[in-house]
Amino acid sequence: MAGSNYQPKSKLGQWIEYRLPIFSLIDGLFGSxxxxxxxxxxxxxxxxxxxxxxxxxxxxxxLAMHYTPDTSLAFASTEHxxxxxxxxxxxxxxxxxxxxxxxxxxxxHIFRGLxxxxxxxxxxxxxxxxxxxLLLMMATAFMGYVLPWGQMSFWGATVIxxxxxxxxxxxxxxxxxxxxxxxVDNATLHRFFSLHYLLPFVIVGxxxxxxxALHQHGSNNPLGIxxxxxxxxxxxxxxxxxxxxxxxxxxxLVFAYFVFYNPNFLGHPDNYIPANPLVxxxxxxxxxxxxxxxxxxRAITFDIGIPGTDIVFITxxxxxxxxxxxxxxxxxxxxxxxxxxxxxxxxxxxxxxLYWLLVIDVFVLGYVGAKPPEGILxxxxxxxxxxxxxHFLVIMPILGKKEKPLPLPESIANPVVKSAE
Amino acid sequence: MSNNxxxxxxxxxxxxxxxxxxxxxxxxxxxxxxxxxxxxDQMNPSKDVLALSTTEVDLSxxxxxxxxxxxxxxxxxxxRRRTAQEIAEARSVPMDELPDPQTDEERVQKTEWLIMxxxxxxxxxxPLGLQGDFGGWFCPCHGSHYDTSGRIRKGPxxxxxxxxxxxxxxxxxxxxx
Numbered sequence: 231m232a233g234s235n236y237q238p239k240s241k242l243g244q245w246i247e248y249r250l251p252i253f254s255l256i257d258g259l260f261g262s263x264x265x266x267x268x269x270x271x272x273x274x275x276x277x278x279x280x281x282x283x284x285x286x287x288x289x290x291x292x293l294a295m296h297y298t299p300d301t302s303l304a305f306a307s308t309e310h311x312x313x314x315x316x317x318x319x320x321x322x323x324x325x326x327x328x329x330x331x332x333x334x335x336x337x338x339h340i341f342r343g344l345x346x347x348x349x350x351x352x353x354x355x356x357x358x359x360x361x362x363x364l365l366l367m368m369a370t371a372f373m374g375y376v377l378p379w380g381q382m383s384f385w386g387a388t389v390i391x392x393x394x395x396x397x398x399x400x401x402x403x404x405x406x407x408x409x410x411x412x413x414v415d416n417a418t419l420h421r422f423f424s425l426h427y428l429l430p431f432v433i434v435g436x437x438x439x440x441x442x443a444l445h446q447h448g449s450n451n452p453l454g455i456x457x458x459x460x461x462x463x464x465x466x467x468x469x470x471x472x473x474x475x476x477x478x479x480x481x482x483l484v485f486a487y488f489v490f491y492n493p494n495f496l497g498h499p500d501n502y503i504p505a506n507p508l509v510x511x512x513x514x515x516x517x518x519x520x521x522x523x524x525x526x527x528r529a530i531t532f533d534i535g536i537p538g539t540d541i542v543f544i545t546x547x548x549x550x551x552x553x554x555x556x557x558x559x560x561x562x563x564x565x566x567x568x569x570x571x572x573x574x575x576x577x578x579x580x581x582x583x584l585y586w587l588l589v590i591d592v593f594v595l596g597y598v599g600a601k602p603p604e605g606i607l608x609x610x611x612x613x614x615x616x617x618x619x620x621h622f623l624v625i626m627p628i629l630g631k632k633e634k635p636l637p638l639p640e641s642i643a644n645p646v647v648k649s650a651e
Numbered sequence: 652m653s654n655n656x657x658x659x660x661x662x663x664x665x666x667x668x669x670x671x672x673x674x675x676x677x678x679x680x681x682x683x684x685x686x687x688x689x690x691x692d693q694m695n696p697s698k699d700v701l702a703l704s705t706t707e708v709d710l711s712x713x714x715x716x717x718x719x720x721x722x723x724x725x726x727x728x729x730x731r732r733r734t735a736q737e738i739a740e741a742r743s744v745p746m747d748e749l750p751d752p753q754t755d756e757e758r759v760q761k762t763e764w765l766i767m768x769x770x771x772x773x774x775x776x777x778p779l780g781l782q783g784d785f786g787g788w789f790c791p792c793h794g795s796h797y798d799t800s801g802r803i804r805k806g807p808x809x810x811x812x813x814x815x816x817x818x819x820x821x822x823x824x825x826x827x828x
Contacts, residue, residue, distance in 0.1 A: 292693055314697040317689035 234258040258445070264463035265470055266451035268642050272346075273449065273470075274477035275339040281478060282332040283437065287430050289325040290374075297377065299423035301416045304379035305504045323493040324485075329371050330496045331485050333519035336364060340561075345585055347573030348450040354565040356443035361561045363436050368558075370429040371517065373422040376414075380501030381511050387414045387422070389514060393527070396548040413507060453645060454574025455638055462642035513602060521599030522592050527554040528603055529615035553615065560622050567622055569630030577636040581629055588621050705828035707820075710764070718780050720769060723827045727769035727777055728815060729788075730825075733799060738762055740786065741800035748804075751811045755800040758814055766825070767801045768815050773808040788812070 236257035238247050247253050257263075296315050298307040311318035340360070343349055349357035376387045391408050395401040410417030448457060457463055464470075488495060496518060500511045516524050530549040535542035544552070560567075575582040591614050598611040639645040706723040708730060713719055718731040733741075741755040759765055769788075771778050776792035783789030784805060785798035795806030802811040817827045 288690065292690060295694070296697075310697070310699065314699040316692040316695050316697060318693060318697070320689050321693060 234262050236261065259441070259466075260471060261465065261467050263445070263466040264448065264457070264460070265466050266449055266457055266462060266642055267464045267469075268451050268453060268645070269449060269470065269473075270452050271473075271477065272338070272342040273451075274474050275335050275342060276444075277474040278335045278477055278481050279332065279339055280437070281481070282328060282335055283430070283433065286325060286328050286332060287434075289321050289328060290427070290430065292321045293325055294423075294427060297423075299377065299420050301379060301419055301505070304377060304419060308378040320489070323489045325374075327485065327488040327493060327496060329374065330488070330517070330519065331481070332367065333371070335481075336367065337519070340364070341589065343450075344588075345575045346450055346452060347454050347568070347570075347575070349565045350568065350573050351565065352447050353443070353450065356440060356446075357565060358562050359436055359440040359443060361558065363433055363440060364561075365558060366429055366433045366436065368520070370426060370433065371519070373426040373429075375517060376419065376422050377426065378501060379419065379505045381503045381505055381509075382498045382501040382514070384414060384505035384507065385510050385514050386516060387418065390516075391418075393551050393554075396545065396551045398548065415507075450573060451642060452574060452576065453639055453642060454572065454576070455642065458641045458643075515600055518596070518600075521597075522595035523554050523557060523599070525595040525599035525611045526557050526615045526618070527551065528599070528608070529553065529611045531608060531612075553619075557615075557618060560619070564622065564626070567626045569627050570633065570635070571630075572635040572638065577638055578633055579636065580633045584621065584625055584629065588618070591617050591621070705826055708825050708827065709823060710825060711823040715763075721827070723768075723815065728827055729765070729767050729769040729780065729801070729812075731765045731780075732763055733765055737786065737799040741798060741802075744798065744800075744802075750803050751809070753800075753802060753811055758800050758802070758811070760817070760819065764825075765799075765801060766814065766817055766827070767812040769812070771795055771808055772803065772810040772812065773806070778812070 234254050234257045236254040238244050238253045243253060293311060296307065296311045296318060298304060308322070311322050313319075315321070343357065343360070372386070372390060376383045391405055391414065394408060395405045397404060406412065408418070409415065410421060448463075451457075498515065503511075515521070527550045530546050530553065533542040533546050534544040534549055570578060570581065572578055575585055594610065594614045595618065598607050598614065601607055603611070704724055706721055706728070708721050708728075710730070710732075713730065713732045715732050716734045718729060720727045720729055722728070731737075738755070746752045746754070758767075769777050771790040771792065773790065773793055773795055776790050778788035778790040778795070778797060780788055783796035785796050787799045787801060787804075788797040789795070790797075790806065790808065793807050795808035796804045797808075797812055798804050800811075801814075803809070815827050817825050819825050
């Protein structure tokens with residue numbers, strides 16, 4: 231995030247700049263910062279994720295002014311926000327739907343990176359910081375969902391914290407430590423509230439590093455080739471500020487539809503029933519953004535051991551937990567699993583198709599995660615889970631070596647490939 | 652910004668681009684303003700707080716010479732059923748002895764009943780009853796003395812204890828607020 235050579239025109243500006251080089255920093259971030267001139271709208275999702283995070287933090291701070299993290303008052307204070315607080319309904323609906331919006335944006339952002347090979351050298355750390363942000367987001371969203379203390383809050387918290395009970399030997403101790411008791415209760419709610427408030431600021435910190443790493447080598451671009459010189463770039467302002475602001479406007483239209491016309495579409499009605507530790511809802515589903523991972527968690531229904539004996543190395547429960555975490559952590563090593571030198575899928579005819587197969591696979595996992603595990607679905611879930619890992623662990627390393635990429639253009643400014651003859 | 656600015660508008664300083672700039676900036680201001688207002692307004696008193704902004708008090712159990720304190724909008728309200736002597740004391744004070752001149756008649760609706768917000772006008776502490784040099788109230792925080800009409804007589808407080816809006820619903824019942 232190094233500053234540019236920008237010098238303010240006014241005397242006061244120069245006086246400040248000499249002592250605190252903030253104007254050149256801002257200029258380096260959003261001003262003259264050279265950006266590939268061929269970025270398409272998929273590149274708008276980075277700044278969209280930024281604005282979504284800001285919206286979550288602002289509305290979250292507001293909600294915390296009115297919310298009480300105590301099991302006897304949490305549900306009532308949530309309804310107090312909805313009914314009594316001025317614009318409280320707006321704050322809560324923006325915050326609840328904002329979480330979904332944030333995840334949609336981030337998933338598009340991730341799949342943009344997968345398609346155009348944005349994770350490859352020299353942007354590996356940039357990508358890995360992004361995976362860290364995803365993990366932090368998932369933890370934050372999970373704990374936030376617990377706070378209204380409805381039935382889904384309570385049972386979601388119970389199920390997810392129980393995952394850690396699958397760890398051999400120390401599992402039960404870990405779970406009791408997470409709960410601060412023998413079940414999800416007041417102590418759990420209090421610590422979730424504390425961490426739910428803290429983690430977004432940790433995310434901000436990692437986002438700063440993410441942008442820092444981005445600016446070290448600049449944005450990737452749809453062609454996936456390096457910037458060769460000034461003829462390949464345009465200054466961020468006005469070109470991409472204007473384009474990103476247009477993206478913001480479209481995004482806020484979609485966001486507003488959910489907030490004002492369908493605020494509970496992405497939620498679950500059972501969460502308007504106060505938490506009851508004695509009755510579990512008939513059908514528990516996580517929020518939509520966890521569904522593929524939930525399907526992976528449930529995919530393994532058999533213990534792994536020596537066949538024909540009672541010896542079990544890994545229980546089905548623990549195997550599911552390992553796979554679920556592995557499905558995200560595997561992204562950390564993706565830059566080394568993908569052996570192709572070519573970044574953009576535009577020039578990788580086979581990868582391009584397999585990319586879409588992965589997209590379909592994730593949607594299948596999401597569907598399986600949303601439905602009760604009945605009939606053919608557990609088998610479908612197992613196959614889709616297997617394919618997910620095969621894609622990353624088998625296909626990516628082999629494909630990079632075997633695939634014959636199309637010829638790359640000479641430069642961004644001159645994208646037409648000269649024929650070989 | 653560009654050569655187009657003056658195309659076809661050579662006689663006019665206002666260009667279509669100016670119009671777009673003003674319209675765009677204006678809409679931006681409206682959009683930001685309408686997003687910020689809910690963030691500000693949410694800190695105003697909520698509906699449940701506003702719903703509790705009046706307090707009803709039954710006076711029938713209060714004896715002559717007795718003082719009770721009720722809560723109104725989170726603050727104490729002193730209700731004193733004054734003795735004849737206290738009333739006489741309050742009414743005999745010459746106006747020029749008062750830092751905040753006000754007759755006792757202006758401060759009560761019914762002679763016997765003195766009803767005031769029990770918050771010192773200096774810095775908001777709650778004065779103690781039947782204490783101080785004037786038989787009224789004394790604020791322990793910074794030593795303000797109030798008389799039997801709740802008027803400031805001595806000490807740093809600038810004003811008399813505030814008389815809230817109230818009304819006698821019946822002879823023995825009032826609504827404060």
